[in-house]
Amino acid sequence: MLSxxxxxxxxxxxxxxxxxxxxxxxxxxxxxIGPNGSGKTTLFNCISGFVTQRGGTIAxxxxxxxxxxxxxxxxxxxxxxxxxxxxxxxxxxxENLLLALESRSDQMLSILPxxxxxxxxxxxxxxxxxxxxLEEKASLKASSLSGGQMRLLEIIRTVAAGAEVFLLDExxxxxxxxxxxxxxxxxxxxxxxxxxxxIIEHDITFIERFCTRIVVxxxxxxxxxxxxxxxxxxxxxxxxxxxxx
Amino acid sequence: xxxxxxxxxxxxxxxxxxxxxxxxxxxxxxxxxxxxGQLFNLAHVASYAxxxxxxxxxxxEAQWQFVPxxxxxxxxxxAFSVFLGTIAxxxxxxxxxxxxxxxxxVVSSLLINWRSVTHGVLGIPGIPRPEIxxxxxxxxxxxxxxxxxxVVAVQALYFAISRGPFGRSLRALAEYDQAAAALGINTRLVxxxxxxxxxxxxxxxxxxxxxxxxYIDPTSFAFGEMIFLMTIVVVGRPGSFFGVLLSTAFxxxxxxxxxxxxxxxATLGPMRQLLYSLILFAVVWWKRRSIFPEQxxx
Amino acid sequence: MLExxxxxxVNALITGSIYALASxxxxxxxxxxxxxxxxxxxxxxxxxxxxxxxxxxxSLPIAESSILASLAIAVLGVLVLxxxxxxxxxxxxxxxxxxxxxxxxxxxALVSMWFGVSVRSLPLPGAGDSLEFAGVFxxxxxxxxxxxxxxxxxxxxxxxxxxxxxxxxxxxxEHPQAAQGLGVSRTKVLLGVFTTSMLLAAYAGVLVGYETNxxxxxxxxxxxKAFAAMILGGLGNMWGxxxxxxxxxxxxxxxxxxxxxxxxxxxxxxxxxxxVIILCALLFRPQGLFGTGERRA
Numbered sequence: 111m112l113s114x115x116x117x118x119x120x121x122x123x124x125x126x127x128x129x130x131x132x133x134x135x136x137x138x139x140x141x142x143i144g145p146n147g148s149g150k151t152t153l154f155n156c157i158s159g160f161v162t163q164r165g166g167t168i169a170x171x172x173x174x175x176x177x178x179x180x181x182x183x184x185x186x187x188x189x190x191x192x193x194x195x196x197x198x199x200x201x202x203x204x205e206n207l208l209l210a211l212e213s214r215s216d217q218m219l220s221i222l223p224x225x226x227x228x229x230x231x232x233x234x235x236x237x238x239x240x241x242x243x244l245e246e247k248a249s250l251k252a253s254s255l256s257g258g259q260m261r262l263l264e265i266i267r268t269v270a271a272g273a274e275v276f277l278l279d280e281x282x283x284x285x286x287x288x289x290x291x292x293x294x295x296x297x298x299x300x301x302x303x304x305x306x307x308x309i310i311e312h313d314i315t316f317i318e319r320f321c322t323r324i325v326v327x328x329x330x331x332x333x334x335x336x337x338x339x340x341x342x343x344x345x346x347x348x349x350x351x352x353x354x355x
Numbered sequence: 356x357x358x359x360x361x362x363x364x365x366x367x368x369x370x371x372x373x374x375x376x377x378x379x380x381x382x383x384x385x386x387x388x389x390x391x392g393q394l395f396n397l398a399h400v401a402s403y404a405x406x407x408x409x410x411x412x413x414x415x416e417a418q419w420q421f422v423p424x425x426x427x428x429x430x431x432x433x434a435f436s437v438f439l440g441t442i443a444x445x446x447x448x449x450x451x452x453x454x455x456x457x458x459x460x461v462v463s464s465l466l467i468n469w470r471s472v473t474h475g476v477l478g479i480p481g482i483p484r485p486e487i488x489x490x491x492x493x494x495x496x497x498x499x500x501x502x503x504x505x506v507v508a509v510q511a512l513y514f515a516i517s518r519g520p521f522g523r524s525l526r527a528l529a530e531y532d533q534a535a536a537a538l539g540i541n542t543r544l545v546x547x548x549x550x551x552x553x554x555x556x557x558x559x560x561x562x563x564x565x566x567x568x569x570y571i572d573p574t575s576f577a578f579g580e581m582i583f584l585m586t587i588v589v590v591g592r593p594g595s596f597f598g599v600l601l602s603t604a605f606x607x608x609x610x611x612x613x614x615x616x617x618x619x620x621a622t623l624g625p626m627r628q629l630l631y632s633l634i635l636f637a638v639v640w641w642k643r644r645s646i647f648p649e650q651x652x653x
Numbered sequence: 654m655l656e657x658x659x660x661x662x663v664n665a666l667i668t669g670s671i672y673a674l675a676s677x678x679x680x681x682x683x684x685x686x687x688x689x690x691x692x693x694x695x696x697x698x699x700x701x702x703x704x705x706x707x708x709x710x711x712s713l714p715i716a717e718s719s720i721l722a723s724l725a726i727a728v729l730g731v732l733v734l735x736x737x738x739x740x741x742x743x744x745x746x747x748x749x750x751x752x753x754x755x756x757x758x759x760x761x762a763l764v765s766m767w768f769g770v771s772v773r774s775l776p777l778p779g780a781g782d783s784l785e786f787a788g789v790f791x792x793x794x795x796x797x798x799x800x801x802x803x804x805x806x807x808x809x810x811x812x813x814x815x816x817x818x819x820x821x822x823x824x825x826x827e828h829p830q831a832a833q834g835l836g837v838s839r840t841k842v843l844l845g846v847f848t849t850s851m852l853l854a855a856y857a858g859v860l861v862g863y864e865t866n867x868x869x870x871x872x873x874x875x876x877x878k879a880f881a882a883m884i885l886g887g888l889g890n891m892w893g894x895x896x897x898x899x900x901x902x903x904x905x906x907x908x909x910x911x912x913x914x915x916x917x918x919x920x921x922x923x924x925x926x927x928x929v930i931i932l933c934a935l936l937f938r939p940q941g942l943f944g945t946g947e948r949r950a
Contacts, residue, residue, distance in 0.1 A: 151653070160533050160653055179543075180536035189537070194651060196534030198527050209527055212520040213539035271538045395747055446935055449689060449746045453880060457931040460877055464928070468921035578873055582758050585751070622766055625869075629762035636755040639748065640740065647745040 111136040111306045112157070112275055117166035119152055119330075126152045128330035129166070136274075139297075139307040141317035141338075144327035150310045151193065153327065154277045158190045159183050170275065184213075189273025193280045193310075197260045197267070199253035203244060206252055206263060207235035210270035235270065242266050242296060258289025265296050269303075276300060278309045282316055294319055314342070369495045373567055375607050376499070376506045377560050382587040382603045383513045383596070384556035389585070390593035391522060392549050393529040393650065395452040397581055398439055398459035402432040402554040404466060404576035406561025411479040411571050412472070421485035425562045432558025436550045444546050448650070459581065466573040478572025482565050492566075502563055509556055510600070516552070517596050525549055526594070531651040579628055586635040593646065606631060659789050661910040662903075667795045669902025670802035671864065673895040675857035676879035677809065678850030684826040684889035685846050686742060688749045692733070692757035693854055694875030700726050700855020701862040702764050702869075705775055722859075723852060730851035734843065757872055764869040775862035798860055805853070806895065813891065822846060826889065874924050881927035884934045887941030897942070901927055 112134040119127040126149045134140055144150050155161040157168055159180035168176040175183050190196070198206055211231045239245040242262040247255065255263060261281055268276060281297070282290050297320055300307055311317045317324065317338075324341045326334035334341055341347060381403060388394040406428035413419040413427055443454045466473050473479070484492035485501070492498050516522050528535040528542045536542050565571050583606070591602030610627040618626065639646060679693045703725050707718035737756045741748040783790040813819035824832035825842050833839055861867070861875075882901050886893030905923045934941065 155653055158533075158537055160536075179541070180533065181539050181541045184537050184539035190534075192531075192534055192537075192653065194653075196531055196537065198530050198534070200526060200530055200648070201523065205523055208520070209523050209535075209540075210538050212523070267538070395750075442932065442936065446939075449750055450935055450939065452747065452750055453689065453884075454932060454935050457877065457881075457928040457935075460874075460928045461925055461932075464922060464925040468919055468925075470919075579758065582754060585754075589751070621770060625762040625765035625770075628758060629766070632755050632758035632762060636737070636752055636759070639751055639755065643741060643744070643748060647747045647751075649745050 111138070111171060112308075113167075113169040113172075114153075114157070115167045115169075117153070117156060117168070118164045119149075119156055119161055120164060126330055127156065127163070127166075130327070130331050131166075132325065132332060134275075134306055134308065136306050137301075137304050138323060139301055139309070139321050141314075141321035141324040142308060142310045142327060143312070143314060143317070143324060143341075148327045149330040150327050151279060154190065154279055154308075154310065157183075157277060158188065181213075184271065184273070187272060187274035189268035189271060189276045191261070191264050191268060191276065191278045191281060193283060195257075195260050195264065195284070197252045197255070197264050199251065201252060202249050203239065203252055203255070203263060204232070204235055204248040206267050207238060207270050208232070210267045210272075211235060214270070214272045238266050238270055241299065242292070256286065256289070257284035258286055258292060261285055261289075261293055262296055265293075265300070269300070269305075273305070275306045276308070278307065280310055280312070282311065282313060290316065314338075366495060369499050371608060371611065373495065373499050373502060375604050376502045377564055377567070378584075378587065378607050379506055379600060379603045380509050380556055380560040380563075381584055382591070382599050383510060384553045384560075385584050386588050386591075386593065386596070386599045387513060387516065387525075388549050388553045389588050390595070390599065391517060391529065392525045392546065393593075393647070394546065394549065395448070396443075396455050396550070396553070397452055397585075398443075398455040398462065399553070399557055399584060400576050400578070400581040401439075401459045401462035402435055402557035403561040403564070403580075404462060404573075405435050406432045406558030407565040407571050407576070408466070408473060408479070408561075409558070410562040411482050411565040414482055414565075415479060421487060424485075425559065428558045428562035429555045430558075432561070433551050433555040436554030437547070439554075440547045440550045444543065444550070459578070463573065463576065463578070466576065473573070476573060478570055479565075480570045482569045482571070484569070485566055498567065502567075505559060505563070509559065513556075514596055517594075521545070521548070529650065530648070533653050534651075582635065583631055586631045586638075589635055589642075589646065590638050592642075606634070656788075657910060659787070661906050663789050663791055663795075664910070665903040665906040666899070667791075667798055667864070667902075668906060669899035670799050671857050671860050672878055672882055672898035672902050674802055674805065674853055674860070675875060676882035676894050676898045677806070677891055678853035679879045680883050680886070680889055680891045680894035681822075681846050682850045683883065684891070685822065685843060686738065687889075688738060688742060688746070689753070689880065690738070691750060691753040691876050692737070692760060692872070693753075693850075693879050694877070695757035695760040695872030696726070696729070696733075696851055697854045697858030697861065697875050698867070698869065698872040699729065699760050699764060699858070700851075701775070701858035701867050702768055702773075703855070704859045705768075705773060705862060705867065708775065709773075722855065726851050726855040727848050730848045731844065733851070734847045738847075739843075757876065761869050761872055768869065770869055772866045772868050773862075774866040775859065777863050794863055798864065805856075809891070818845070874927075877931070878924075878927040881930045881934075883941075884939075885930055885941055887943040890941065890943050893941055893943035901930065904930070 114130065114132045117127050117130040130153060142150055152161060156163050159178060163176060167174055170186055170188060175186065208231060211234060215227065236245055236248060239248055244259060244263060252260065252263065281293055285293055297307065301320060309317055309321065322337065324336065324338050325332055326341060326347060334344055334347060385399050388396045409428040409431045410424045413424045439455065439458055443451055443458065446454045467475055484498065487501060490497050492501065524535065524540045524545045528540060528545060532542055587602050587606050588599055590606060591598035610630055613623060613626055675697055679690060682688065682690055700722065704718055704722040707713045707721050708715060733756065737752045738749055741752050777794055783792050813822060821837045821842055825837055825839060829839065878901060882898035883894045885900060886897030904926045908918050908926060909920045909923050
């Protein structure tokens, strides 16, 4: 589904990604962990298209996307959930979803507020909101939601945009412990729908719940790639996080 | 009874109504880029000027009629915005502001110095009123009626824009550009189109301005005018359709009582300038936490 | 054409010196505040008019006028910093830009109301007589402009690079939190830097008043020229800005002085060079000629 090969990225001379390669199969859920500054978010930014790579390729369903604009990648099914909340707070919850549905159906330049598909889209949006129990909040401003609710909104919005690959950057950051279960729930729902999911997280116990594969990133490359049990027991991991004894 | 109608329909009131109408177009169009899109376009007055000069020159030197002149004004202002957009839209935030500021200053300089085309500081006199259906457009009440048709059309258009998908995309990218792109929105295109719509309307306003005053010169398009437009949008709350509409009327009419103080004309202008500059600062100070929200990025 | 080149170069040096004095203050302020003060040119204008008030309207001797005007500008500087800049220095950087735009307009309106909009000038009997050196004409005033600029920059350079005060300023500019952690008082440094910046601008304004003339509306174009010099030289980089200012002076004088195969640029376009420089710099090299590339435009 997603094939990354030899990705090289540097900021102001210092390398952040050093020839990183990774292959993800359709429907897989991969957890990505690593110490701060190891390049995890940069990896996501590169895949999404916000950071240009000096070298390497990224292929989505076999098609090379590393030279495409971010919105072109999104239209090919790449979805992204941002660490600092990509929900548009100055709009209502419903509008956030309508935005995703409109961009999918090529309507973003439409100046008129009415159109043939509008009622349908509203129904679609409300149905999606029902999935995450946010239907009553539809006409409220997104800023009134809690952190956990914003996360759910952002994820369901990415579904509305037609994404097949989901890049979730620290989805539990800013989420209360109570709502973490809801986030787990929506991620399991994504798995049921056959979506491909990549999750950056610090909380290993969280991602163990649904990841069958964990990848450890350190100093801009992948150093470990295996099942949660394999990764947990690996000696190298302890060295990476805690330094040599 | 006739006294009241005398006041309501006096030449002075009609004149004020025309001014409010013109500024309503200018301010609402600025609201699209500046308000909804958080695009600090300080060259908006340049689009206004291009519209005015286009109509002025085509109607006096080429004797073009109303519809072609207005169309040309709209088109040329639009073309200007495309040019400005390709250069300025690569810049972010305050650099975009400085860039458009510089651009506007270049246009200003051209208006004053390109004498062969613009007649420099002498301006362009003798702009005839439009000829429409045999009506006497030199009757200001008729002119107002004509203007109102366009004002209502432009306001309706902008209302529709702000409530529709395009307006949503614009608001989204103003808040978090990359999140909008990650949803499939072509942010560059949306910004360019917003620019185009905004500039075209300013060109329309310029055209009517030229027709109304029958004479234009560079002084009407100085930076002070840009500050005035900015004040209208800031006071009405950037992005708010009705807010900007109300503040247009408020700020255009507010300095009028000064006229009755019998000040000499040299003090009237600066006094009006002082008034709206103070209002601009006061509103920005009062709303400083909310007026220009920080734009998020990865 | 080449015969007039030395004269053009001398003129460029004179104009450049004034611009350098005007824009160095802007660079200093930007260094510590990261704010573009749009009212910088307007303060130049106010400084010149204040000086005009004391020397011409009150007929005070130059020394007294200078002291009084400096005091007035210093007070204005504190006011501007406290009211128009500091409350807006956190958050979206558009805020201080809008407030300083408003400030510039307020200053322009006030000066127009007090002094009228007609052109004024500061008279300096005798200092306007041209002297000739090696085929180049220069007035004592113009020599004074260049020399005073050199002296001021030498002093500034010494203070910034070799004095404890200068070290505090540089530390605060580079890393505010670390500097404050070491005991540097942000408020005091900001006050000092900003007041110096205002005084430099006012002095430049006075020179403009002597060398050419004054109008309340001149603030805006000088602000843009100062911006151009700073963007060209590198944001917050004082020496870079001075070089940028000299380059701007050079471009302006060469553009109107030289003729290109019979065509010469009308003098009115002189100011537009600053604007074009700004646009080119922002597009092609936003960090300026000497910038370190820390800020993307």
